[in-house]
Amino acid sequence: MSKENDQPTMNRRQLIGGAIATAGAVAIAPGVILHAVAGDGQAVKGASSEKRWGMVVDTNKCSDGCSACVDACNDEHNLTGFDRPATDAQWIRTVKLKDKQTGHINRMVMMCQHCEFPPCVDVCPTNASFKRADGIVLVDRHSCIGCRYCMMACPYKARSFVHEVLQEQAVNAPRGKGCVEACTLCVHRVDAGKTTTACQDACQKDGHAAIIFGDLNDPKSEISQVLKTNNSTQIRADLELNTGVRYLNL
Amino acid sequence: MNKMYYRELYCGTPVRFWMGLGLLATFVMIGLGAAFYMEHNGHWVTGMSNQIVWGLPHVFAIFLIVAASGALNVASIGSVFGGPMYKPLGRYSSLLAIGLLAGGLMVLLLDLGRPDRLIIAMTQYNFKSIFAWNVILYSGFFAIVGVYLWTMMDRSVHKFYRPLGFVAFFWRIALTTGTGSIFGFLVAREAYDAAIMAPMFVIMSFSYGLAFFIITLIAAYLWSDRRIGELRLTKLKNLLGVFVGAVLYFTLAFNLTNLYATQHHGIERFILLEGGVYTQMFWFGQVLIGGVIPLFLIYSPAFDKSRWAIFAASVAVLIGGFSQIYVIVIGGQAYPMNIFPGKEVLESSFYDGVVNTYVPTLAEGALGVGGIAVAMAMVAIGARMFKVFPETLEDPD
Numbered sequence: 207m208s209k210e211n212d213q214p215t216m217n218r219r220q221l222i223g224g225a226i227a228t229a230g231a232v233a234i235a236p237g238v239i240l241h242a243v244a245g246d247g248q249a250v251k252g253a254s255s256e257k258r259w260g261m262v263v264d265t266n267k268c269s270d271g272c273s274a275c276v277d278a279c280n281d282e283h284n285l286t287g288f289d290r291p292a293t294d295a296q297w298i299r300t301v302k303l304k305d306k307q308t309g310h311i312n313r314m315v316m317m318c319q320h321c322e323f324p325p326c327v328d329v330c331p332t333n334a335s336f337k338r339a340d341g342i343v344l345v346d347r348h349s350c351i352g353c354r355y356c357m358m359a360c361p362y363k364a365r366s367f368v369h370e371v372l373q374e375q376a377v378n379a380p381r382g383k384g385c386v387e388a389c390t391l392c393v394h395r396v397d398a399g400k401t402t403t404a405c406q407d408a409c410q411k412d413g414h415a416a417i418i419f420g421d422l423n424d425p426k427s428e429i430s431q432v433l434k435t436n437n438s439t440q441i442r443a444d445l446e447l448n449t450g451v452r453y454l455n456l
Numbered sequence: 457m458n459k460m461y462y463r464e465l466y467c468g469t470p471v472r473f474w475m476g477l478g479l480l481a482t483f484v485m486i487g488l489g490a491a492f493y494m495e496h497n498g499h500w501v502t503g504m505s506n507q508i509v510w511g512l513p514h515v516f517a518i519f520l521i522v523a524a525s526g527a528l529n530v531a532s533i534g535s536v537f538g539g540p541m542y543k544p545l546g547r548y549s550s551l552l553a554i555g556l557l558a559g560g561l562m563v564l565l566l567d568l569g570r571p572d573r574l575i576i577a578m579t580q581y582n583f584k585s586i587f588a589w590n591v592i593l594y595s596g597f598f599a600i601v602g603v604y605l606w607t608m609m610d611r612s613v614h615k616f617y618r619p620l621g622f623v624a625f626f627w628r629i630a631l632t633t634g635t636g637s638i639f640g641f642l643v644a645r646e647a648y649d650a651a652i653m654a655p656m657f658v659i660m661s662f663s664y665g666l667a668f669f670i671i672t673l674i675a676a677y678l679w680s681d682r683r684i685g686e687l688r689l690t691k692l693k694n695l696l697g698v699f700v701g702a703v704l705y706f707t708l709a710f711n712l713t714n715l716y717a718t719q720h721h722g723i724e725r726f727i728l729l730e731g732g733v734y735t736q737m738f739w740f741g742q743v744l745i746g747g748v749i750p751l752f753l754i755y756s757p758a759f760d761k762s763r764w765a766i767f768a769a770s771v772a773v774l775i776g777g778f779s780q781i782y783v784i785v786i787g788g789q790a791y792p793m794n795i796f797p798g799k800e801v802l803e804s805s806f807y808d809g810v811v812n813t814y815v816p817t818l819a820e821g822a823l824g825v826g827g828i829a830v831a832m833a834m835v836a837i838g839a840r841m842f843k844v845f846p847e848t849l850e851d852p853d
């Protein structure tokens with residue numbers, strides 16, 4: 207059949223397909239362009255596997271009756287309690303231990319141990335629990351469904367579930383009812399280029415200096431030097447989780 | 457054998473059916489109200505805490521999910537293992553399995569911190585997590601058993617009946633293996649971290665599912681004035697006896713293994729001797745009511761032909777099963793985690809080294825009962841809409 211007018215030979219299906227493709231392109235293009243512009247403007251550097259952030263706690267220096275690190279953590283992340291210790295969030299806690307055989311007493315702090323092989327990440331059904339390239343274990347508050355399986359799996363009882371409606375949250379640490387949370391190794395400070403955590407600063411200020419934070423992969427860092435020259439312990443080392451938090455004199 | 461006719465569930469008077477359904481709907485509404493109350497306020501209004509993170513709703517949910525896969529066994533015996541006496545019960549077995557799973561999942565979902573994020577659980581999978589696998593296994597169970605039921609009811613697709621029976625059977629084994637592995641894969645806690653959890657949950661499902669099946673079958677036939685012959689009930693009864701014995705055997709093997717290892721002496725002493733409510737639930741709930749009494753009712757010649765003994769044995773199995781899951785889920789969390797082996801905890805602000813207390817609240821119980829009501833209501837509606845129950849289950853001539 208010869209062509210008798212200048213209309214394009216487009217059947218209905220092609221027309222609809224073309225329309226959808228055009229509409230899609232129109233809808234997506236601005237986002238792509240904006241993204242590209244933002245990317246050009248200030249490139250956000252992701253976490254690098256060249257670093258592994260960790261912490262060392264010297265139990266000999268951890269002073270009886272002191273709670274400076276706990277208070278500092280609560281202030282930093284605005285972990286306001288409701289006077290209900292069973293359900294209030296605790297990202298860091300002090301523990302006093304006595305050896306059953308020898309009677310030797312230790313005092314120390316416990317928090318997320320930022321394992322290389324974290325059981326919480328293994329069990330999380332939605333990938334909300336995740337480990338950054340630099341070793342920090344976090345919870346994505348946007349995809350946590352609040353199933354608490356990670357709390358069942360954590361060998362350190364490091365995690366808390368938000369049992370209440372929260373108000374006046376810190377910009378540093380957005381939180382939400384119904385999600386699980388834990389120590390972030392002050393990731394907001396790390397990403398801002400700072401080199402200390404809130405608990406470490408508080409411990410230092412009170413003159414104990416029991417906590418050192420730093421890059422385990424950097425042989426020149428203070429934490430690496432301390433760990434190289436001292437015998438340190440991982441809690442539940444039998445689980446082979448290669449914790450990022452180590453203890454001296456435990 | 458006489459030809460089998462199936463008919464929708466009609467009671468003597470419509471009022472009897474609708475009153476029953478109304479009662480179930482009331483429990484469902486109370487359960488939903490309780491869930492709203494807990495979600496609105498946050499979990500602090502429940503008995504759960506940062507130490508006992510899974511509470512009574514999980515006990516109900518796991519109990520129903522485990523029973524769901526077991527309820528399908530009767531259908532599997534009919535199609536996979538070729539038991540002619542079981543075949544007419546296959547349709548109801550599938551319907552009950554779907555209903556129980558739906559009830560259990562409702563409770564599980566509404567106890568999440570963020571049940572509104574169900575879509576995330578359905579779309580983002582961490583394939584190393586057995587929970588993520590379970591989302592797939594549970595969804596798949598609905599689909600497979602639904603189609604399986606269809607092949608039983610529609611002659612035009614009846615040729616797929618046997619293959620579907622096999623698929624459903626293997627899927628249900630996988631499902632309960634997945635549910636048991638939720639605990640089996642928990643390396644951190646002394647009470648769990650055992651490969652036997654998976655097969656133990658499978659055998660538990662056989663027992664609870666069949667008990668649910670017997671109770672609801674007898675109830676439905678009473679409700680609709682239909683008759684069940686002794687032959688089938690006796691077969692079901694004998695099967696239940698085997699399953700109850702098998703659950704006791706697995707319990708024995710699990711605890712004996714733990715008693716051998718010094719590392720596990722603490723948790724065993726807690727559950728078997730010093731755990732208070734958990735010890736009582738283990739010995740009186742799980743072993744006596746859930747094991748010894750049903751075995752006596754099933755095998756004693758005194759109750760040879762008593763269908764009330766069969767009914768009572770099934771109820772006892774369910775009470776025992778509920779106790780067993782309570783002891784596993786909550787007893788296992790109540791026992792302190794051994795974070796510092798060889799050390800005694802003198803002070804801790806986070807309950808290290810102490811037995812954690814848990815007192816369930818009314819709202820948690822209401823949500824759990826609501827789940828059972830959802831299961832039963834789905835079964836009642838399903839049986840009313842579809843030809844699920846044989847008109848009569850009289851013994852064949």
